[in-house]
Amino acid sequence: MFDQASSLRELMRNVQKDNTLIAPNIKFQPKIPTVLAISGGKGGVGKTLTTANLGLCMARMGMRTLLIDGDFGLANLDVVLNLRPQFTLDDVLCGERHLKDIIMTGAEGVRIIPSSSGVMRVPELDKLQKLMLLDQIESLDEEFDVVLIDTPAGVSKNVQYWTSSSAEVIMVVTPEPTSLADCYASIKILSQTTAENSFKLIVNMVKNDIEAKKIYDKISTLSDEYLQVRVEYLGYIPFDESVRNSVRERTPYVQRYPFSAASQGLRDISRQIITQGTVGQLKGTMQFFWRKMVAANSPDIIGYK
Ligand SMILES: Nc1ncnc2c1ncn2[C@@H]1O[C@H](COP(=O)(O)OP(=O)(O)OP(=O)(O)O)[C@@H](O)[C@H]1O
Ligand SMILES: [Mg+2]
Incomplete structure (x- = not known):
């Protein structure tokens, strides 16, 4: 675990000044990956695009990255990444395939x-x-440094399952009042059902950092005051036409438009995740194991019924 943290610090020292390319060939020796769930409450706020593009940024930083599409039934991570899967999690859950396949x-x-x-x-x-x-x-633990899970909208049992299986829950919110309300409501419900008392926040589709910070302040103040839940700011992604174009072109924007404002925002967020130290911490590496222990003793915590 500590080897991993120091590798990440070493990695940060190698980030180029122009923020575009980060030293390849950095070798990590972690044993267990950090699992991050991307959630948000409301539909259409940018969870899937954030997962896909964050995954590419982290992979480019030299991290062995796994993305899981947790949106059963309405999956579209493969569409965003221009993949055509022959088999899916559905086949695994029905016992017809192993995850590895x-x-x-x-x-x-x-x-x-x-x-x-x-x-x-x-x-x-x-x-x-x-x-x-x-x-x-x-x-698959030994094969990855980081696992990002794209969760569906809402706070269903499946969302609770993914978020409680993760080291950190990253909420994506937009300036729309409905998104703010849903984000706060989701933090409330998830903190009550999964005992999670700390969340991260990405503000998407904003004009600038001032607007993003205002939104963050609102959510963190309310969460702190009424829920005793801590919300940490990871950064913002501006509203950017190149994001929409990239969806039409089925190529993630960090790849298709690496110099766009959205790509810059996403790279800053990736660096923030690493420098905040989420990746490589004990909390993350022990999470799956810990959750299973809790689940065994307390059936309701992640919907084990
Ligand atoms: N920063 C941005 N700038 C402009 N448009 C954006 C931005 N982020 C997301 N969008 C638009 O929002 C749409 C929805 O994004 P995405 O599919 O990632 O949302 P989601 O939260 O995963 O939705 P769902 O809840 O349906 O799973 C995208 O197709 C894109 O057009
Ligand atoms: Mg989605």
Whole structure:
């Protein structure tokens, strides 16, 4: 664990000044990856695009990165990454494939576990499926430094499962009042159902950092005052037409438009995640194991019923 933290600090020393390319060939020796869930409450706030582009940034930083599409039934991480999966998590959950057999490789060597779209064989995970999935993800531990999970909108049991299986929950929020309200409501519900008392925040589709900070202040003040939950600021992604163009072109914007304002914002966020020390901390590395222990003793905590 400490080796990993020092490797990350070493990595940060090698980030180039122009912020565009980060030293390749940095060798990490971690044993267990840090798992980060990307959530947000409201639909369409940018969770999937943030997961995909953050994954590419981290992979480019030399981190062995795994992306999981946790949005069963309405998956689209594969679309954003221009992949055409033959098998998906649906096949794993139905016992027809092992997780290892469905992993795909995208740009920058990022690895992806796709989900299915338009198929609802597994609308909500049962207890056995939850444990089996955690076991199979854990079997990949030594292969990855970081795992990013794209969660669906809302606060369903599946969202609770993913967020409680993660070291950190990153909330994505936009300036729309409905997004702010849903983000706060989600923090409230997730903190109550999963006992998570600390969240990270990315503000998406804003004009500038002043607008982003105002939104962060509102959410963190409310969460602190009424929920006793800490919210930390990771950064912002400006509203940027190149994001929409990149979706149409089925190429992540950090790859297609590396010098766009959105790409710059995302790179700053990646650096912030690393410098805040989330990756490589004990909390992250122990999380899956810890959750399983808790789940075994307290069936309700991640919807084990
Ligand atoms: N920074 C941005 N600038 C401009 N448009 C953006 C930005 N971020 C996201 N969008 C737009 O928002 C749309 C929705 O993004 P995305 O699919 O990532 O949201 P989501 O939260 O995953 O949605 P869902 O809840 O349906 O899973 C994108 O197709 C894109 O057009
Ligand atoms: Mg999505």
